[in-house]
Amino acid sequence: MITRRSFLKLAGLTSLGVFTSACSQAPWLIGQANLPAPTIAMVNWHNSANEKTTAHVLKRLTYGIRPADIEQVMSKGISTFIDEQLNPKSIPDNRAYWLVRRIDTIGLNAPDI
Known part of the structure; x- marks a missing residue:
């Protein structure tokens, strides 16, 4: 039997992984994948x-x-x-x-x- 604490830890780690993997797709999703990285003038x-x-x-x-x-x-x-x-x-x-x-x-x- 899984405890509530273990379930919440697992859910938190899973959601953290999902959100961080989604961040890598953000430039592609907004259509700016081919733009150069910003530089400080x-x-x-x-x-x-x-x-x-x-x-x-x-x-x-x-x-x-x-x-x-x-x-x-x-x-x-x-x-x-x-x-x-x-x-x-x-x-x-x-x-x-x-x-x-x-x-x-x-x-x-x-x-x-």
Whole structure:
């Protein structure tokens, strides 16, 4: 007779095996099996010390450097960029407003929901 504890151990190990084997098929299931593995872009292509400083600021304050970000930050100035990042209300976010306004419960208080 199998005990409850043995059954739960066996079920847990079986489900763990099933889930880990399913993870190996995830890229194939979503159609990305032939894509190369993601790599971290090296930022060694900067010409001047100012570009290196700007790239460092962008790496520390954002989720990564996009191609146009360095020129944009250099034209504004690093201190202006940092002030914008610390004051998010100064950044226009019209697209997010139009996407979120469709959700009726966003403007409600907790007791009203």
